[in-house]
Amino acid sequence: MLKQFFILCSGSDVSILQHCSNGEQNKYAGIGATVFFTAVMAFIAGSYALYTVFDNLLTAIFFGLVWGLLIFNLDRFIVSTIKKRSRKRDELIQASPRIILAVIIAIVISKPLELKIFEKEINHVLLEQKNDMSLSNQAQIAQQYTPNITKLENNITHLENQIATKEAKVNALYATYISEAEGTSGTMKLGKGPVYKEKREKHDAALAELQQLKTDNNAKIAEAETQITALKAAYEAHVSSTQPIINGFDGLMARVNALDQLPWLPSFFIFLLFLAIETSPIFAKLLSPKGEYDFKLEDAETAVKTWVEQKVNERKLLLNTDMALNNRIYDDIAKEDDLYAYKRKKARELMQLQADAFFKHQKKAL
Incomplete structure (x- = not known):
C-alpha cells in the first residue's frame, strides 16, 4: 500500500x-x-x-x-x-x-x-535591534518636547535669579540702615536720626517690592513647572504608545534580515x-x-504517435483524392450544352428582373 x-x-x-x-x-x-x-x-x-x-x-x-x-x-x-x-x-x-x-x-x-x-540567535539579534530602535525612538520623540521644556526651565531660572537679585538688594539696604543706626557708617552718628529713617524707608519699600516679586514669580514658576510636568507626561505617553510597535518588530522580513547578519x-x-x-x-x-519502464513507456508513446501520424496522412490523402474527383466531375459538367442553355436562360431572367426593379425605383424618384 x-x-x-x-x-x-x-x-x-x-x-x-x-x-x-x-x-x-x-x-x-x-x-x-x-x-x-x-x-x-x-x-x-x-x-x-x-x-x-x-x-x-x-x-x-x-x-x-x-x-x-x-x-x-x-x-x-x-x-x-x-x-x-x-x-x-x-x-x-x-x-x-x-x-x-x-x-x-x-x-x-x-x-x-x-x-x-x-531562532534563538535571531531573537538575540532582534533584541539588540529593538534596544537600538527604542533609544533612537526616545531620542527622536525627545526632540519634539525638549526645546519647550528647556525654554520653560530657563524661564524658571530667570525668575529665580530676579528674586535672588532683589533679595541681595534688600539685604544690602537692611545692612545700610542698621549700620547707620549703630553709627558704624554713613553719618557715623549713633541713633535713629533722619538719615536712618530715610534708609529704613528705602529698605521697607524694597522689601515690599521683593514680597510682590516673590508672589508674582512664584506663580509664574508654578505655572511653568506644571507645563514641564505636562510635557514630560506627554513624552512618556508618546514613548509608551510607540514602544509596542518596536516590540512587535519580529515579523518575517525582520527575521530574514536578522538571519543575514x-x-x-x-x-x-x-x-x-x-x-x-x-x-x-x-x-x-x-x-x-x-530501464524496463522507460522502454515500455517509449513503446506506448511511439505507438500512439505512429497511429496519430497515420490517421493524419490518411485524412490528407482522402482530401487530395476528393479534390481531384471534384475537379474532374465539374470539368465534365462544364462541357454539357443543356446545362449551358439552362444557365443562360436563368441569367437572362435575372437581368430582366434587375432592369424592371431599376426602372420602378427611378420612376418613384421622379
Whole structure:
C-alpha cells in the first residue's frame, strides 16, 4: 500500500509500471518518497513562515498545507516530465530548466526552516535591534518636547535669579540702615536720626517690592513647572504608545534580515541539504540507465504517435483524392450544352428582373 502510494507520488504511469520488475518499481517508489517528504518539509516550513506573519496557528496550518500541496505538485510534475533519451546531452538540456526550478524551490523551502533552526540567535539579534530602535525612538520623540521644556526651565531660572537679585538688594539696604543706626557708617552718628529713617524707608519699600516679586514669580514658576510636568507626561505617553510597535518588530522580513547578519556558512549548508533533496529525483533519473519502464513507456508513446501520424496522412490523402474527383466531375459538367442553355436562360431572367426593379425605383424618384 505504501509502495503504491509512493509510486503514485513519483508521477509515473502506474498501469505500465505494475508490469515491470520489482527493482524498477522500487526505484520509482524511492523517487516518489523523496517528492512526498519534500512536500512535507515544505508544509512545515510554509506553516512556520506564515505563523510569523499571521500569529494564528490554524491560518498558518491551512496556508502551509496549500503551499505543501503546491510544492508536491511542482516536484511531481518536474520528475514526471523527464524522459530518458538516447543521448545524455539531450537529457541534460531537457532537465536544465527543471533543475533551475528545483533550485528555486529549495531556496524557498530552506529559508523558513533556517529561521526556525536559528531562532534563538535571531531573537538575540532582534533584541539588540529593538534596544537600538527604542533609544533612537526616545531620542527622536525627545526632540519634539525638549526645546519647550528647556525654554520653560530657563524661564524658571530667570525668575529665580530676579528674586535672588532683589533679595541681595534688600539685604544690602537692611545692612545700610542698621549700620547707620549703630553709627558704624554713613553719618557715623549713633541713633535713629533722619538719615536712618530715610534708609529704613528705602529698605521697607524694597522689601515690599521683593514680597510682590516673590508672589508674582512664584506663580509664574508654578505655572511653568506644571507645563514641564505636562510635557514630560506627554513624552512618556508618546514613548509608551510607540514602544509596542518596536516590540512587535519580529515579523518575517525582520527575521530574514536578522538571519543575514549571522554567519552564512551554517545557512549555506542547510540550503545545500535541501537542494540535494530537491534535485535528487532529477539526478536519479538522469544518472540511471534506461530501464524496463522507460522502454515500455517509449513503446506506448511511439505507438500512439505512429497511429496519430497515420490517421493524419490518411485524412490528407482522402482530401487530395476528393479534390481531384471534384475537379474532374465539374470539368465534365462544364462541357454539357443543356446545362449551358439552362444557365443562360436563368441569367437572362435575372437581368430582366434587375432592369424592371431599376426602372420602378427611378420612376418613384421622379
